[in-house]
Each structure stands twice: as structure tokens, then as C-alpha cells.
Amino acid sequence: MVTKQLLKGLPEDADLRRADSLAREIFSDVANKWALLIIEALGERTLRFNEVRNEVEGISHKMLTQNLRMLERNGLVDRKVHPTVPPRVEYTLTEPGRALRTAVDAICGWTHQHLAHIESARGSFDA
Amino acid sequence: MVTKQLLKGLPEDADLRRADSLAREIFSDVANKWALLIIEALGERTLRFNEVRNEVEGISHKMLTQNLRMLERNGLVDRKVHPTVPPRVEYTLTEPGRALRTAVDAICGWTHQHLAHIESARGSFDA
């Protein structure tokens, strides 16, 4: 199984341990609400900072910068600064970013497909 | 696009607005590190509370209960209590839970496939 190391941890080989802890780190970076929503918002497009902000409902200026930095650092988004005045900064998904987006799409799709089931499950549970 | 409403929000129809806010809520529930790791840990298996705890590195007792409750409430995991002493509580993914798991698998797979790329991207960025 491809995820074995991510979950089990504690392989004996030192290189594997390093790779695994790196994988955990990346997973933690990426598996959070804002990061996923930003990736989904970017899609195939190139957006400016405030355009992303408008696409991602409820995100604060600060959270957006933080997450964009993190995604840039991990090579998931490309940040292009145009040296104009006023500044113009454009964000685009890189190839790895687009690859991850298909997984995010799957989650979004899943969410919509199971809305009804979940709503009724909640109904039963809350009773 | 299947995710349009999740991202754009503000549809004019009242029912759509409700559905969309519900979708956002579910997405926020599900798109977090611990929930995804728990789903991945369960996989096709049935695990007891402390077994899940052992599979999910670093999760606290409290976080595990909270997330399991949340997943149960949303109908993603089934919780079965055996009235024995000491108690025995088993958790299993429901059908929707297993469906979501394929998306989580994709993320895990993606993580491993891009380890090298990400590591080098970090190297450049940090310089």
C-alpha cells in the first residue's frame, strides 16, 4: 500500500524515516481547509492576490498570505511579481499543484454527492 | 463544474444557498489533518479506539474522540459498542466513508510521488 509509511512510521532504515517524517509534514501542510480551498480556487487559472481572496469565502488577508507562502515554498503554486506600480502579483498552480487539485476535486465532488446522506445522518445522530 | 457552488457561494435560490453552506460546513469538518488521517487509518478494517490511536501518530485522546464523534455524526464511520466489561468499541468506515477514503488515498499517493520535488522546492525557497 502506498500509504503504509505515512501511517505506520517507524521504519528501520534511516532514509525511510526521514522521508516519512517529511511526508507527514507535507501532509499536515496540505491537509487543511484553507490550503485545499485555495488550490481549488486557483484551478487552471492565474489569479491575483485579491482575486484569490474573493474566490475563497471567509479567508482573512493574513491566512491567505500565510497559506500562499506555504504553498509556494512547497512548490505547489508559482508566484509571479510584476514590477509595476501598483504592484501586480499573480498566482498559478504548478504541475504538482494541479496534480493535487484532482484529489481536491474528488473531495469536493464527494461532498456534494453525499450532502443528503450526511444531512440525514446528522439528523439521526442529534436525536 | 461540480464544485462551483462550494466555491462561489451566493446562489440566488434559497435551497441552493442552504445546500452550499452545508457543503462548506462538511468540507471544513472533513478537510482537516486528523479527520483525514483517521479515515486513512481505518481503511477497510474495523478498529477499536486505542487501535486507531496507535495507527494515527501523535493524536491525543481528546482529538481522537472529538474527530470520531464528528465523523460518526456525519455518517462516515460506524460506531459499535459491545456491552462487555471492559467495554469494547469498534469503528468502521461506512460506505460514504470508504468513498471519501479513495480521495484521501490520492492525497497520500500524491504526497509520496512529489516528495523529491517538494524537498528541492523548499531548498530553493529557503535560500
Place this chain on the structure above:
DNA sequence: CGGCATCCCCAGCGATACTG
């Protein structure tokens, strides 16, 4: 064993303001 409640603390986040 698993769950719930309580306490407590720190990091995460929002708000605000200032720079290029």
C-alpha cells in the same frame, strides 16, 4: 477500555497600521 468533564495555557487568527 472508552468517554466525558475540568482546568489551563499557548499558538493561531483577526484587526489594525505602516511600507514599497
Place this chain on the structure above:
DNA sequence: CAGTATCGCTGGGGATGCCG
């Protein structure tokens, strides 16, 4: 317009202890 910095709060989450 975009980014950084600072401040202040609140709530997330860890630790602990007690029940069924």
C-alpha cells in the same frame, strides 16, 4: 495592490482525573 509587523484575544487542544 501586496506584504509585513504588532497586538490582543479566544478557543483549540493537551493534561489530568473520574465514571460506567
